[in-house]
Every structure is written in structure tokens, then in C-alpha cells.
Amino acid sequence: MVGKVIVDPGEIRGVGDWYNPSLYIPIKIQLYPTKKSEQLALIRLNASIHLAQTQDITNQLGAKVDAIPIVV
DSSP: OOEEEEEOGGGOEEEEETTEEEEEOOEEEEEOOOOTTOOOOOOOEEEEEESSSSOOGGGEEEEEEEEOSOOO
16 A cells, blocks of 8 residues: 545535536545655546445446546
């Protein structure tokens, strides 16, 4: 593991309007310390919402989202 994603449920909110509803979920990415000789780059983030812990197309809400580029 190189880090973790942190989501504060209190910051999740619905945005958009009746014709273009969206869900805003702010995340924080915390990378664990590495050796000076090591480098790590986060170049893509994929996200999907599921009704269960098991990721399956039958319990997925909406489409998978790709967030590119990531600005830190």
C-alpha cells in the first residue's frame, strides 16, 4: 500500500439541477512516506459507487468516473 483515500461523509452533497444532477464527493489522498530514492506519481483516479462492498456491475450506481489530470 502506498497511501489511502479519505472521504468525509459530511461533505458529500448533491449538485446540479433537475436535468443534470451530480454527486459531489470531495476526497483527500494521503500518500505514505517513501525513501528519497523512490518517486510516486498519481496520474489517474477511477471512481464508482456501489450498493455493497463487493464491486459488481449489478450493484453499481451510475457509470464509472475517470478523473484526469490530478492537481495536487
